[in-house]
Amino acid sequence: MSGIIKVGLLGCGTVGTGVIKVLAENAEEITPKVGAQIIISRVLVRDAQKKRDLPQSISVTDNIEDILNDPEIKIVIELLGGIHPAREYMLRAMQSGKNVVTANKDVVAQFGKDMFAAAEASDVDFMFEASVGGGIPIITPLKQCLTANKLTEVIGIVNGTTNYMLTKMSEEGASYDEVLKAAQEKGYAEADPTADVGGLDAARKTAILASIAFNSRVGLDKVHVEGITKITPEDIAYAKELGYTIKLLSISRDDEKGIDVRVHPALLPQSHPLAAVRNEFNAIFVKGNAVGETMFYGRGAGQLPTASAVIADVVDVARDIVKDRFGRIRCTCYEHKNFCPIEQTVSSYYVRLLVDDQPGVLGAIAMAFGQTGVSLSAVIQKRKVKNKAEIVAVTHKVEEAKIRQAEQVLNKLSAVDKICNVIRVEEPTGQEA
Amino acid sequence: MSGIIKVGLLGCGTVGTGVIKVLAENAEEITPKVGAQIIISRVLVRDAQKKRDLPQSISVTDNIEDILNDPEIKIVIELLGGIHPAREYMLRAMQSGKNVVTANKDVVAQFGKDMFAAAEASDVDFMFEASVGGGIPIITPLKQCLTANKLTEVIGIVNGTTNYMLTKMSEEGASYDEVLKAAQEKGYAEADPTADVGGLDAARKTAILASIAFNSRVGLDKVHVEGITKITPEDIAYAKELGYTIKLLSISRDDEKGIDVRVHPALLPQSHPLAAVRNEFNAIFVKGNAVGETMFYGRGAGQLPTASAVIADVVDVARDIVKDRFGRIRCTCYEHKNFCPIEQTVSSYYVRLLVDDQPGVLGAIAMAFGQTGVSLSAVIQKRKVKNKAEIVAVTHKVEEAKIRQAEQVLNKLSAVDKICNVIRVEEPTGQEA
The missing domain is CATH 3.30.70.260 (ACT domain)
Known part of the structure; x- marks a missing residue:
């Protein structure tokens, strides 16, 4: 019970650095809860020559084989982002008997099925808490804490960039272009903000949430997507006058008409708890036939919140390693429900x-x-x-x-x-x- | 993977009936997620002769031995409430090799340590999600989803009765006595409301939350408790004028002065998310050094929300039974921190x-x-x-x-x-x- 569990990290950007930092800083919190020490032994980077402020114990490589062929590495954390080569690396890691933890919403939304199949075939864990809602626990609550329920609705604010922008537009009367610039300066929006403002980022998260909530695979192509680019200060002002706040919502419903999944701006009554979610915060409402309404709220992005979610998954896997039993919770898309056209x-x-x-x-x-x-x-x-x-x-x-x-x-x-x-x-x- | 897992239920009151109902109604949701069918086979009641509207498959008994001695029963759900005989029955169940799921905050707050020791000795699971926050997932998020964090603060509204009363006092200007009567008529307050209005119920939940959040046993006697009995309409009106809402708060903090745990009424800025938590709803704020602030919100009591939490635990245990590995997450009170005097x-x-x-x-x-x-x-x-x-x-x-x-x-x-x-x-x- 007092061994060492070695981890390979793919990607050493903002979140990767956060994972290394939090694992080191909070080791005293984490080790006793696992019953073993979690150590990052190898990191895959693009340029292995670049100077990095990493602990001596971590060996840096630009060759994925160094990690895939290291039999001591039991867990691979994938933080490369994007589909390629992240997807291939994860599949190969699982085929090599390694458990995989990822924050990659692109791969989970589009290739979740393949990932779960690979995990099951190799009897390893595949975890992705960080792919939705940043630091907010939402995948585990859905897969574990709310299993007693038939879930009928998941509504949330799942994109921090656009929520920050809409908050500023609403509170300061600023224009779309002004707040986009401010968000880019603050690092909340990327140089190419299309995926955020166009709704694609939220759509990926919606596909993941709906697939888990309704036990039925929801492809990214099934999500109706509208972004916030057409929202003007006039719309926000009129909405306010009428008692509403405009938010970019992720909406998933499952009723007799089929699964209805969409991402679009919407007017929300100011008294609704989601209307009070400001700036880069996220919140997700889940409705079930036993629990009623529950809400999960917190920071939907950022280095440390995302690291928190990644490490939670790593701890979960590490507990499985200690107990030598994997795959407690597998893919739950055992139904094939119809979709409701928009x-x-x-x-x-x-x-x-x-x-x-x-x-x-x-x-x-x-x-x-x-x-x-x-x-x-x-x-x-x-x-x-x-x-x-x-x-x-x-x-x-x-x-x-x-x-x-x-x-x-x-x-x-x-x-x-x-x-x-x-x-x-x-x-x-x-x-x- | 397609077996049957038999459950013994102790107590068939409001929540017990809810558990039977939800397990039956949502069987199609639950069975595939477990990989086995969960069946309540025996129920312990005070009066076995009383007419009950239960499925034929459930055998009713007033003798605990019928359940403890049934080798087919792998999980015991304890919903008797109170310390005796609930504590003894749970200990004996675990000694007989049965996993235990409970909603009993009294026993967990005062005898959690013994319960965990018994679970470890017999290599069974001991679960208590429903003991705090009703249907809100909070124990699992603390024990599992936020493990990467050093948690520093847990602040919440954890008693629905008093929150309902304070909401009515605040929104309708009603007096304490009036709202207590209304709460009793609605079934939100018991005939003897002492445990709720005096803060003891919230104190028990606080002891449980703080013990988990800070990895250090927090006895009920360490919680400073003040109830809402002295709150008058004048206080609420003046608070409102000053920009505050009065709530009964559960506060747990861990800093250099030691662990500070208390339950008392407090003025909260109206802009604080907890100030917007109305009626019988509960919400719990958790602050960690990686995740920042997160909040968990939902119905803190009631038949179906509590059943949702109980069954979530049952599903967790059932997954362990399927995998034949227990005790993934044991007692985490591995520290012995000092307390900060009030x-x-x-x-x-x-x-x-x-x-x-x-x-x-x-x-x-x-x-x-x-x-x-x-x-x-x-x-x-x-x-x-x-x-x-x-x-x-x-x-x-x-x-x-x-x-x-x-x-x-x-x-x-x-x-x-x-x-x-x-x-x-x-x-x-x-x-x-």
């Missing part, structure tokens, strides 16, 4: 229009909505722009297909200059606190 | 006084605080009561011992009629969302 999803909608500033236009617009079966809970004439007026309409719950029809009818009205934005409104049911 | 704890304080309504009294009071080294951030003269005036003072951070001295000095002032209430103010540091 056109059949139901929501309220916020619609902002630019129209001619003339009598009767409000009535004409209300009638156009009515024609396509969309009933309105509010139509408000907002500020004037030259000889045009801005109108904001909020609909009752309606099928997405009908909103698209309404858009077509509105576009044909001569008084309608353009439809500036259409954003879904999420009004959670049964929200009590 | 007199040495530091806090801000809200002090409400009734004084003579005469010139100079405010100055005299400020001077009395100053004399004992207590500096004030606010002194406000509130409503008049006959020829008396109510004064509310809020102090800067100060040691508890000094507040007690200040109370003595104030009590000697002839202008001071009485000190109506002294409530701690919790101003979390580094709170970002």
